[in-house]
Amino acid sequence: MSDENGFMKALKCRECGREYPLEAKHVCEFDFGPLEVAYDYDRIRSVLTRDQIAARPHSMWRYRELLPVAQEPTAGCEVGFTPLIKADRLAKRLGIRELWVKNDTVNYPTLSFKDRVVSVALSRSRELGFKTVACASTGNLANSVAANAASAGLDAYVFIPADLEQGKVVNSLVYRPQVIGIHGHYDEVNRLCAEIAGKYGWAFVNVNMRPYYAEGSKSMGFEIVEQLEWQVPQHTVIPMASGSLLTKIHKSYQELSKLGLVDASGWRIHGAQATGCSPISSAQKSGLDFFKPVKPDTIAKSLAIGTPADGFYALRVMKDSQGSAEDVSDDEIREGIRLLAECEGIFAETAGGVTVGVVKKLIASGKIPAEDSAVLCVTGHGLKTLDAVQGHVGKIREIKPSLREFESVIAEDGKIAH
Numbered sequence: 114m115s116d117e118n119g120f121m122k123a124l125k126c127r128e129c130g131r132e133y134p135l136e137a138k139h140v141c142e143f144d145f146g147p148l149e150v151a152y153d154y155d156r157i158r159s160v161l162t163r164d165q166i167a168a169r170p171h172s173m174w175r176y177r178e179l180l181p182v183a184q185e186p187t188a189g190c191e192v193g194f195t196p197l198i199k200a201d202r203l204a205k206r207l208g209i210r211e212l213w214v215k216n217d218t219v220n221y222p223t224l225s226f227k228d229r230v231v232s233v234a235l236s237r238s239r240e241l242g243f244k245t246v247a248c249a250s251t252g253n254l255a256n257s258v259a260a261n262a263a264s265a266g267l268d269a270y271v272f273i274p275a276d277l278e279q280g281k282v283v284n285s286l287v288y289r290p291q292v293i294g295i296h297g298h299y300d301e302v303n304r305l306c307a308e309i310a311g312k313y314g315w316a317f318v319n320v321n322m323r324p325y326y327a328e329g330s331k332s333m334g335f336e337i338v339e340q341l342e343w344q345v346p347q348h349t350v351i352p353m354a355s356g357s358l359l360t361k362i363h364k365s366y367q368e369l370s371k372l373g374l375v376d377a378s379g380w381r382i383h384g385a386q387a388t389g390c391s392p393i394s395s396a397q398k399s400g401l402d403f404f405k406p407v408k409p410d411t412i413a414k415s416l417a418i419g420t421p422a423d424g425f426y427a428l429r430v431m432k433d434s435q436g437s438a439e440d441v442s443d444d445e446i447r448e449g450i451r452l453l454a455e456c457e458g459i460f461a462e463t464a465g466g467v468t469v470g471v472v473k474k475l476i477a478s479g480k481i482p483a484e485d486s487a488v489l490c491v492t493g494h495g496l497k498t499l500d501a502v503q504g505h506v507g508k509i510r511e512i513k514p515s516l517r518e519f520e521s522v523i524a525e526d527g528k529i530a531h
């Protein structure tokens with residue numbers, strides 16, 4: 114048995130099926146199709162059991178056989194296994210029988226789901242001998258690459274749109290990577306990074322390392338299933354930027370099913386976007402197989418990708434699973450953030466507001482039936498996008514340090530001291 118590549122077999126083109134060695138490479142030379150990691154499922158089936166997974170440490174690496182590293186991970190070893198919360202109060206407000214929140218606002222170490230993809234990308238970059246890592250980011254990826262590279266002792270370059278939220282900028286700078294702010298949208302950042310990646314010998318986590326990076330998102334789906342005691346949820350609602358997370362959660366359910374670790378069929382995958390950047394949800398709602406690129410204009414900057422790399426595949430997953438897509442306005446995003454906070458005590462960033470706003474619409478329209486059960490993927494922490502809600506969450510009531518003043522406030526509320 115050769116363990117040189119762990120349980121990986123090759124990189125494989127999603128379009129023509131041609132295979133490539135397991136290097137830092139992301140497109141097929143013949144048709145420019147995206148490359149994906151292929152695994153030896155027969156071997157995985159013969160070694161992986163539910164009991165074995167259950168006995169391992171609480172991190173995303175408990176599903177290591179299904180993640181694209183050859184050896185034990187060397188970056189982000191503590192990432193994942195975030196809480197799955199039964200959201201009864203939110204369920205009642207939205208009018209659905211059962212609702213769960215997969216809470217990646219508390220992912221380690223940088224409070225978003227991006228720690229999952231980065232731990233895989235950096236571990237694999239190391240295996241391939243890279244010393245410098247880089248990324249093109251809408252914010253959270255920059256934070257995660259900066260932090261995880263610092264703790265792994267790798268040099269990092271992060272590229273972001275120059276007009277990002279201050280919280281996201283500071284949360285990158287503090288780890289001391291090189292931060293390059295580009296005057297332009299994410300799509301322009303990404304195009305520049307593709308050029309740089311070709312010229313410098315760096316591991317760009319979401320460019321030349323993308324086949325490995327993207328697989329890290331599957332861990333969110335594996336965890337949801339294990340935390341539901343090995344059930345695949347009827348409905349999963351997922352925010353979409355490039356559309357990668359959505360396709361990979363679907364893949365995680367398919368893999369568990371293929372390996373006989375769950376007995377499931379008929380799950381539905383739903384996608385969420387902001388109306389101000391909704392190329393995928395607009396296409397889905399019009400019944401199209403292809404999206405039209407857009408110019409983003411939304412407070413949900415972490416989802417502001419106008420030309421989503423996996424948009425085509427995300428549309429296919431929603432179609433195949435009979436799911437739907439929806440999008441919400443900036444005001445509905447803020448309302449979603451407040452609703453999740455006041456019902457469940459979870460403060461999500463704008464992407465979380467998008468997901469809550471969208472599930473509300475899907476329940477109201479009957480696309481998620483009221484008698485069903487759904488899981489919401491909440492992917493980033495609200496402390497990083499304070500700008501988006503500042504001025505929209507009420508005001509503090511100021512008084513002098515006197516009991517009399519306090520009691521006049523209390524009297525306004527109709528409360529009586531005992």
Ligand SMILES: *Cc1c(COP(=O)(O)O)cnc(C)c1O
Pocket residue numbers: 225226227253254352353354355356357358359415416462464492493
């Ligand atoms: C990156 C990101 C997503 C989704 O990303 P995909 O490109 O669709 O995989 C969702 N939520 C947050 C907070 C993100 O940072």
Ligand SMILES: [Zn+2]
Pocket residue numbers: 126127128129130131141142143144145146
């Ligand atoms: Zn190909």
